[in-house]
Amino acid sequence: MNTLDSLRFSLKSENLAHQVTCLACDSSSVQLISSCEIKGLTIFETSLCEACAHVYRSIKPNEIWFNEQFAVRHQKQLEAGISPISEAIEIERLERYGAIGLAMKKASPKMGTYLDVGCGPGTGFKAFEELGIVCTGVEPDTSRSSIAKKNGYDVQEVEFQHFKSEQTYDVISMVHSLEHFQDPLDLLIRAKSFAHEGTLLYIEVPEVLDHVQDWNDSLYLAHMSNFNEHSLKILASRAGWGKGRVIKTYENTGLHEGHLCMVFQLEQNTSPERPNAKVLSELKSEIQNRYALGLPSENAHPHVFELPFLNDLSLGFKGSSELKMKVHDNYAQRHLILKEKSRFVISESD
Ligand SMILES: [Zn+2]
Structure with missing residues (x-):
């Protein structure tokens, strides 16, 4: 166990930013895919745009919070003699x-x-x-x-x-x-x-x-x-x-x-082609499917994940201190249990 294992990034409602419309096309026609809660506070939310199939975070920690936490992490890395470069x-x-x-x-x-x-x-x-x-x-x-x-x-x-x-x-x-x-x-x-x-x-x-x-x-x-x-x-x-x-x-x-x-x-006066309705609808339904993969079936969107705390500024919550090089390999270490319909509790792997 190294010094970084004990890091916890705390967060209050004033540290959150809200993005109501699509971050790519500014449409207000969006659907909620999932949200993450810590002790009842929604700290992170994922939405899908109906108009362009862009996926974006409609609630997230704000930039000031991220910059402060990056500085905390950098300091801890220095103290622990860990290189930030792989x-x-x-x-x-x-x-x-x-x-x-x-x-x-x-x-x-x-x-x-x-x-x-x-x-x-x-x-x-x-x-x-x-x-x-x-x-x-x-x-x-x-x-x-x-x-x-x-x-x-x-x-x-x-x-x-x-x-x-x-x-x-x-x-x-x-x-x-x-x-x-x-x-x-x-x-x-x-x-x-x-x-x-x-x-x-x-x-x-x-x-x-x-x-x-x-x-x-x-x-x-x-x-x-x-x-x-x-x-x-x-x-x-x-x-x-x-x-x-x-x-x-x-x-x-x-x-x-x-x-x-x-x-x-x-280019002046740019106007990109919108994807045709069929392409857009297939893309959206595939994205919805992806966000449900790995969960017990019969649990429709939006999903709610209850996290114990944040211990990683990229992964959000990692279930083990052993960090893998590939992002997706870290996911396997999370433990998930169904609490009630479409609501899950995430914990550390044992
Ligand atoms: Zn959009």
């Missing part, structure tokens, strides 16, 4: 950015400058520099940005809303960052300040049906959004990014291909 994850990150760099070079052969929003420890820059590209990064997490700076990379340790630059970039990327943001629209609007007419915006996020395997995602604190191709297109278009297209970044690389990878360009 070598295995960074090796994979380098491979992934290698593939992204090649895909961007193909899409924009003259690419010379690159801005990565949420660059982590800057591992991906190695891959871009090998292609002769000048890299800039934004990373608010000190434990990661300090490593990037130590390695000589041009990284600003700020939230993207406070990033400053006099120049525009040929490619701007958000690689597995947009799904974490409470206000992704604001982020995409902000990105336009650093774009020129030919800038390519590369967005990579988990794809909802690839990522959501069962009910456990209802507890996944780290993701504010689970995107599908249509909801990402609609969100981007509201920010003024059009010409959206899916690209197969990881085809033939041996890396996981299930993520949603899309490229956008600035």
Whole structure:
């Protein structure tokens, strides 16, 4: 048992944020999938948009709370001598950015400058520099940005809303960052300040049906959004990014291909195609099915999960201190019992 095992992240109603309309398309026609309670207080809620099948958290801890808890965790990690960086994850990150760099070079052969929003420890820059590209990064997490700076990379340790630059970039990327943001629209609007007419915006996020395997995602604190191709297109278009297209970044690389990878360009008066009714309805019912998988049947949405406490800022509640590398492997360690119809109690595995 290490120092981090005893961490508990406490939460009051004033620490919560409410998102009433769809985070992607702003529709108010949404349905509740699930909620999580601690001692009777709903701290996390998952909703599905009727209009675009976007999945988002309609109740969640607010950004101030998350930032405070990240600082607490960082301090505990320092005290325990635990590195926030996993070598295995960074090796994979380098491979992934290698593939992204090649895909961007193909899409924009003259690419010379690159801005990565949420660059982590800057591992991906190695891959871009090998292609002769000048890299800039934004990373608010000190434990990661300090490593990037130590390695000589041009990284600003700020939230993207406070990033400053006099120049525009040929490619701007958000690689597995947009799904974490409470206000992704604001982020995409902000990105336009650093774009020129030919800038390519590369967005990579988990794809909802690839990522959501069962009910456990209802507890996944780290993701504010689970995107599908249509909801990402609609969100981007509201920010003024059009010409959206899916690209197969990881085809033939041996890396996981299930993520949603899309490229956008600035466009005035964007209006994305809405998915046709049949596609939308099939997608919504598959998403509903996914969130019920693993639960005893005959328990309709919305599901309520009663948690004892929060002990992990990504997983929400982990049932064991033994942390697995893959998110889905951690889920198996939770213990779930049916309390009454559609209401479940979650506890630690014994
Ligand atoms: Zn929507």
